[in-house]
Amino acid sequence: METTYLQEYVRVADRGSFTAAARELHLTQSTLSKHVAVLEREFGAELFVRDRSGISMTAAGKLLYAQALRFANLLAETEALVRSAHEGAEPASASRASRAGSGFTEHAQGMPVRRDTALRCACRRMASKYALDEREVGALVLYLEESGFEAIQAELGLSRDEVAELLGRVYRKIGVGGKQEALDLVYSVSE
Structure with missing residues (x-):
């Protein structure tokens, strides 16, 4: 396989x-x-x-x-x-x-979720620059860590539509159109 x-x-x-x-x-x-x-x-x-x-x-x-x-x-x-x-x-x-x-680390539902400390720190530094609230930062971090929508839903207590809406709002605030652009921006802001 x-x-x-x-x-x-x-x-x-x-x-x-x-x-x-x-x-x-x-x-x-x-x-x-x-x-x-x-x-x-x-x-x-x-x-x-x-x-x-x-x-x-x-x-x-x-x-x-x-x-x-x-x-x-x-x-x-x-x-x-x-x-x-x-x-x-x-x-x-x-x-x-x-x-x-x-x-x-293990998610509450028993599913492994990747925790990237450098990414989390970079997103927190970016939060003040783009006026992201805690929930927006949390969703962005989880999404960029390759957590699926189900893991984000469970961790933040949101529906799938609410996760999509939250990520859309984050993308508009930071001015990106996709995940790779968001990653590039996060790391460029933190440098």
Whole structure:
């Protein structure tokens, strides 16, 4: 199995759209659809229900989504352990390395969420310049950390529409049209 395809699957699920995910991943929609089809063949299960209103995950798709997030956490934990061993550090237990070195923490729903301290600090510095309130900064940070809408909804106690509206307001305040522009701006303001 191609691990990149799992990451792409998570992105499609988070965005609720092959088109949006393909744009962010710098792939064609056709290529992304083929990669998800490979996963569907490998698992012998349909992962998305596709209709005119968009896509939604099947029961099997939701299970794969949760497992793919756990897999990403395990890869990050492994990377931290290997890096630590390479640098001659005392071998840490897997659970300690996971908490301390991976940059992931567990969300209230048991889903791993990446925590990027540098990004969080940069967003906080940018907040005063663009008059962002705490909720706007929180949504922006979570979105830029690649948290899906469901994780943002759960953490901020908002509906999916409220998350979209909040992120739209942030984008208008900071004058960007997309995630990459927002990332570029965050890091340029903090330099």
